[in-house]
Amino acid sequence: MLSLTGTPERWNDTTVDACLRKVPGRVSRRLLEVIASISWTADLDRYSVHAMARMVRQQGGLRTILSTRGGAQDSLLVEGxxxxxxxxxxxxxxxxxxxxxxxxxxxxxxxxxxxxxxxTFRAARTIVTVPPPVAARIEHHPPLPADRAALERNTYMGSVYKAVAVFERPFWRDRGRAEFLVLDSPGRAVFDTGSPGGPGHLCTLVAGPEARALDDLGAEERRQALLAPLVPHLGPGVLKPVSWHEKAWHLDEHAGGGYVVLPEPGTTEGISPLPHTPLGPVHWAGTETADEHGGYLEGAIASGVRAAREVADALAAGVPR
Ligand SMILES: Cc1cc2nc3c(=O)[nH]c(=O)nc-3n(C[C@H](O)[C@H](O)[C@H](O)COP(=O)(O)OP(=O)(O)OC[C@H]3O[C@@H](n4cnc5c(N)ncnc54)[C@H](O)[C@@H]3O)c2cc1C
Known part of the structure; x- marks a missing residue:
């Protein structure tokens, strides 16, 4: 049996894709592929087994990552x-x-x-919360030390597309639930993200290269491709949302993608959690620097608290003055 958290560093050259290709059975292979893709948004042929295992550890283990109740998908901010x-x-x-x-x-x-x-602004200290591959567009003077420059060079953001279909009411709850892992192309996850007593919200996530492939479709074609396969399960009403909201996060130049920073296979700088030793008056935050729950809002908040403390301590100590 494969112990994910103990995966040796030599597996840093083996991609998740190469590993999954050895799984016997087309359906099991595809199921694992869709789960991995939606969980980390990586291009699986550009994501090492070692990096994935370290991410699993940072995110609290597979059970936490994949669970709703008591897990990473437990709570919803009602107003967004x-x-x-x-x-x-x-x-x-x-x-x-x-x-x-x-x-x-x-x-x-x-x-x-x-x-x-x-x-232009002047500050005693500054905190950079931008993920390293996106922060690579910020120039530094004096130039960045080699390790930070390598971190910005050897990492990338995952690709992810998210859509929310809004209905007057969550009609599917009369008959059951609306949570799916769709294995047809594009592979995707569908969740009921409606708040208690509110309108119906069906959220769709597509990740990796299959998310980028959606960019080539027109808006209507994309909506049809994502909703039509749900008709046998939820009825024809699913084709008529009152509104439809979608975003390809990898096309947002400021986000760069999501959910989190990923290391290029064979490189080590971007393995979770990312280093954050301040560079003089420049401090580093961002979800990927959190010791726990990196890739989630929780990690982002924890990293912000940690960086704010660093700055407060430095200012209290009078460094620099
Ligand atoms: C589709 C999607 C679904 C997600 N779902 C969940 C979920 O269900 N639960 C969960 O916990 N997390 C989820 N996440 C992850 C969550 O959004 C991130 O963990 C969180 O936003 C990270 O926060 P951050 O502050 O580290 O970075 P960011 O939120 O990326 O903040 C960085 C900020 O820097 C800004 N910026 C970039 N470049 C510059 C620049 N040059 N100058 C000034 N500003 C700049 C950006 O505009 C951005 O506002 C999801 C992410 C995506 C994309």
Whole structure:
């Protein structure tokens, strides 16, 4: 039996795809492929077994990753994650400035100058929360040390497409549940993400190359391709959502994709959790730096708390002054 968390480092050259190709039985192979793809959004021929095993450990084990009740999918923010950040920003007021893309960070003995495409800011310390492959577009002066530069070079973001179909009511609950792993192409996961007493929400996730293939379809063709196979299970009503919201996260230049940073096979810099030793006045946060629950909001929050403490301690110690 394969012990995932004890996978030796020499498996860093073996891809998940190569491993799955040895699984006997087409359906079992495809099932594992879809589960792996949806869980980590990697291109499976570009994701090593060692990296996957380390990610499983960081995310609390396979049972936690795949479970709803008591697991990673246990809770839902009823009004959506955006409302959480919007309300936090409202409390902080004018101190939060959005729409300033950071292009360059210049470190000196007194702090850091943050150049954006619409102005310059001066700070004693700064926290970069952008995942390394996306942060690679930020220039540094003096240049980054070799290990951080390699981290930005040898990692990539997964590809993921998410759609939510909204219905007046979750009509499928009259007969049962609406949770599917669809093995036909595109492989996908479908979840009932409606809140108690609210309208019906059916969420679809497609990941990896199959998510990118959806980019070539027109909006209507894509919606049909994703909803039509559900008709035998949920009835024809599933083809008539009152609204349809979709996003290809890999096409968002600021997110770069999702859910998390992935290392190129054979490289080690991007193996979870990512290093975060401050570089002078520059600190690093982001879900991928969390010791636990990397790739989730929980990891992002934990990393933010850790980085904020680092900054507070440095300022209290008068470093740098
Ligand atoms: C489709 C999808 C579904 C997900 N589902 C779940 C889920 O069910 N549960 C869960 O816990 N997690 C989920 N996640 C993961 C979750 O969204 C991430 O773990 C979390 O957002 C990571 O937060 P972060 O602060 O580390 O990074 P990010 O959220 O990526 O924040 C980085 C920020 O930096 C900004 N930025 C980028 N470049 C620059 C620049 N040059 N200058 C200034 N700003 C810049 C970006 O715009 C972004 O706002 C999902 C992710 C995706 C894509």
């Amino acid at each position: 994650v955006g409302t959480l950040t919007d309300r936090l920003a409202a409390e902080l007021g004018a101190r939060v400035r959005t729409g300033h893309r950071v292009t360059r960070l210049v470190r000196d003995e007194h702090g850091v100058t943050v150049h954006t495409d619409s102005g």
